Amino acid sequence: MAPEKKIIDWDERYTIGIPHIDSQHLQLLDIINDLHKACCESDSKALEQFRQAVRDTVTYVKTHFSSEEQIMEKFSYPDMSEHKKIHSEFAQEILGVAVSFEEGKKLVPNNFVRFLKDYVLSHIAIVDAKLGAYIQELQNTGIMGRNTIRRKNEDDTERKIILAIDDSKTQLTIYKNNLSMYDVYTCESAIPALEIIKTMEIDVILLDLAMPDISGFEFLKYLRKSQEQPNVPVIVISGKNTEKYILASKDYGANDFIAKPVDPDLLLKKIKKQLEIADSKSGWTIKS
Numbered sequence: 083m084a085p086e087k088k089i090i091d092w093d094e095r096y097t098i099g100i101p102h103i104d105s106q107h108l109q110l111l112d113i114i115n116d117l118h119k120a121c122c123e124s125d126s127k128a129l130e131q132f133r134q135a136v137r138d139t140v141t142y143v144k145t146h147f148s149s150e151e152q153i154m155e156k157f158s159y160p161d162m163s164e165h166k167k168i169h170s171e172f173a174q175e176i177l178g179v180a181v182s183f184e185e186g187k188k189l190v191p192n193n194f195v196r197f198l199k200d201y202v203l204s205h206i207a208i209v210d211a212k213l214g215a216y217i218q219e220l221q222n223t224g225i226m227g228r229n230t231i232r233r234k235n236e237d238d239t240e241r242k243i244i245l246a247i248d249d250s251k252t253q254l255t256i257y258k259n260n261l262s263m264y265d266v267y268t269c270e271s272a273i274p275a276l277e278i279i280k281t282m283e284i285d286v287i288l289l290d291l292a293m294p295d296i297s298g299f300e301f302l303k304y305l306r307k308s309q310e311q312p313n314v315p316v317i318v319i320s321g322k323n324t325e326k327y328i329l330a331s332k333d334y335g336a337n338d339f340i341a342k343p344v345d346p347d348l349l350l351k352k353i354k355k356q357l358e359i360a361d362s363k364s365g366w367t368i369k370s
């Protein structure tokens with residue numbers, strides 16, 4: 083069977099360099115590709131997926147545009163009003179499609195695919211890219227600290243950022259599923275994690291020990307000596323839960339240790355504890 087063809091693939095042009103915005107953009111590509119796939123299968127599948135796609139796009143527009151606009155406001159983006167106007171026009175179009183759909187008007191799913199695809203090509207690749215370049219420039223000139231861009235919770239507090247490093251995709255999925263109250267970024271090896279800590283302020287790191295390339299201990303050694311957030315709390319999470327590895331984690335500068343398989347309640351409790359310690363700036367670590 084021929085490999086499934088996506089109508090739009092992620093491309094470097096769509097990366098704007100603000101991690102949570104990039105991951106939201108990827109969600110839109112998924113909506114488009116899922117609908118396109120259904121359109122290629124059958125009319126009934128297309129219609130069924132169309133209903134889902136319209137709903138998902140309405141939700142997407144609300145959360146995504148508000149995330150981008152928070153950044154624009156926070157960093158006094160000069161083209162903010164023009165960018166917001168484009169968002170508002172697009173949101174109106176999407177709501178129009180949703181209303182027409184609810185009223186039972188005959189709509190062509192394929193047209194919606196094309197409409198969304200054009201939006202990605204024109205808005206993300208050009209308009210959002212300009213915002214990304216502006217933020218990048220602020221970061222390069224040191225005007226803003228390392229990733230002061232954070233998503234907001236409903237109570238207007240900023241969401242905490244967790245970086246989970248583990249070579250098991252299953253384990254990373256467990257973290258994502260259990261830590262939905264945080265923004266969780268994942269790395270399947272410690273090497274990309276070293277890049278992430280240069281550009282993004284992390285609140286807690288969850289670290290596996292046995293990984294290809296560089297081990298959890300090597301990562302810790304580098305982190306604690308580096309200029310890049312040397313004091314970020316690290317919870318080692320490993321199947322190697324003998325006293326030897328627990329003590330070695332402590333010696334390398336870990337703040338806590340959890341044995342695999344991970345108990346979700348314990349994980350939440352320990353993350354919360356590290357966040358409280360960091361907030362109170364007590365400087366507590368198990369190393370001392």
Ligand SMILES: [Fe+2]
Nearest residue numbers: 146150206210
């Ligand atoms: Fe966007």
Ligand SMILES: [Fe+2]
Nearest residue numbers: 150169209210
């Ligand atoms: Fe935008």
